[in-house]
Amino acid sequence: MNKRITVLPGDGIGPEVVEGAIKVLDEVAALYGHKFDYNYEKIGGVAIDQENTPLPEQTVNACKESDGVLLGAVGGPKWDTLPGDMRPETGLLGLRKALNLFANLRPVTGHESLTDSSTLRKEVVDGVDLMIVRELTGGLYFGDPKERRQEDGEEAAVDTLSYKRSEIERIVRRAFDLAKVRRKKVTSVDKANVLETSRLWREVAEEVSKDYPEIEIEHMLVDNAAMQLIRDPKQFDVVVTENMFGDILSDEASMLTGSLGMLPSASIGSGGPGLYEPVHGSAPDIAGEKKANPLATIASTAMMLKYSFNMVEEAEALDAALAEVLTQGHRTGDIAKPEDKVLNTEEMTEKVIDLLRKQVKAAPSS
Ligand SMILES: NC(=O)C1=CN([C@@H]2O[C@H](COP(=O)(O)OP(=O)(O)OC[C@H]3O[C@@H](n4cnc5c(N)ncnc54)[C@H](O)[C@@H]3O)[C@@H](O)[C@H]2O)C=CC1
Numbered sequence: 001m002n003k004r005i006t007v008l009p010g011d012g013i014g015p016e017v018v019e020g021a022i023k024v025l026d027e028v029a030a031l032y033g034h035k036f037d038y039n040y041e042k043i044g045g046v047a048i049d050q051e052n053t054p055l056p057e058q059t060v061n062a063c064k065e066s067d068g069v070l071l072g073a074v075g076g077p078k079w080d081t082l083p084g085d086m087r088p089e090t091g092l093l094g095l096r097k098a099l100n101l102f103a104n105l106r107p108v109t110g111h112e113s114l115t116d117s118s119t120l121r122k123e124v125v126d127g128v129d130l131m132i133v134r135e136l137t138g139g140l141y142f143g144d145p146k147e148r149r150q151e152d153g154e155e156a157a158v159d160t161l162s163y164k165r166s167e168i169e170r171i172v173r174r175a176f177d178l179a180k181v182r183r184k185k186v187t188s189v190d191k192a193n194v195l196e197t198s199r200l201w202r203e204v205a206e207e208v209s210k211d212y213p214e215i216e217i218e219h220m221l222v223d224n225a226a227m228q229l230i231r232d233p234k235q236f237d238v239v240v241t242e243n244m245f246g247d248i249l250s251d252e253a254s255m256l257t258g259s260l261g262m263l264p265s266a267s268i269g270s271g272g273p274g275l276y277e278p279v280h281g282s283a284p285d286i287a288g289e290k291k292a293n294p295l296a297t298i299a300s301t302a303m304m305l306k307y308s309f310n311m312v313e314e315a316e317a318l319d320a321a322l323a324e325v326l327t328q329g330h331r332t333g334d335i336a337k338p339e340d341k342v343l344n345t346e347e348m349t350e351k352v353i354d355l356l357r358k359q360v361k362a363a364p365s366s
């Protein structure tokens, strides 16, 4: 199969982890006889520096014309003092909106050999397997007005949290559809004791749940959910929540796997190209040092193979190779114990490629 992939390396460790992911995709193409064409475009800080905008029109157009988009990360201290509409992060938000990517899937899958690198107890994290479904194109990050203004004679700032019924319904349906092929439980996370948007969210989630009688629904307030994720993460199957809550809870949940460098994501709309990116940011503290863990980005390409290209066998082989890398004890710094040999980004990528090759060659051809 031929597929066109728009590649947006972005800033900080973005280009480092994307480089690894592309090498892995090249290997998938070679092993399975596919052809992936890559079209590199700019987003974020690098686009601000070169094009004076965090999201050039050419980038949006290229993404729309492709079969899938792979992104590293955006942002960094260099651009932190720019006004809101000129910030790297605004470029990423704009791209998500332009592609109507309202559903952000963030799987949190523990690996047995990594339970030692979590700061949590082994019996708590062993076997963790949950899916955070985050609403991605509405809520506080997009509400209007978002501005500075004068209030009572002094400077004030306002962000707006607003959700339409249709926006809630479509994301909750996605969550229920996913739960159907998982363990048949949806936890809808909100702050309905305080927020009107959350009260609407809860009403709509209840209504949608009537179409899925085989799926259990529970509602949980976000502050409790943050605690329960650490106390007993195995109680969760699919967690559906609004944009900002999902952003925060997924960074928290990443520690169930040992590191933020382990968590992939898929952002999907209704039919157009999906956007695949690690959950982490541009990690300025380690950028340029080849220390970044590339596994989150590589796992994001496995999601691209599955969700955008319907290459299920390829995705499963890649996921199996990623698991085997960990089983064999290969570690970047973020998931290493003091006695482990620490691999750099490139070395870790090579381990994945090597084990992918072995995985595919050992499998009976179908
Ligand atoms: N999707 C995106 O592009 C995102 C961008 N950002 C931006 O990234 C910049 C830095 O934000 P931070 O709050 O520091 O969050 P961050 O996610 O970039 O880093 C948080 C911590 O996790 C570590 N880390 C992250 N990814 C890692 C990896 N692959 N391997 C090893 N360690 C890793 C970092 O070294 C750092 O200590 C900011 O400008 C922020 O706005 C933040 C989150 C998402």
Ligand SMILES: CC(C)CC(=O)C(=O)O
Binding pocket: 089, 090, 092, 093, 247, 279
């Ligand atoms: C726009 C991004 C910087 C927001 C974020 O942290 C994320 O999507 O995970």
Ligand SMILES: [Mg+2]
Binding pocket: 247, 248, 251, 279
């Ligand atoms: Mg985030």
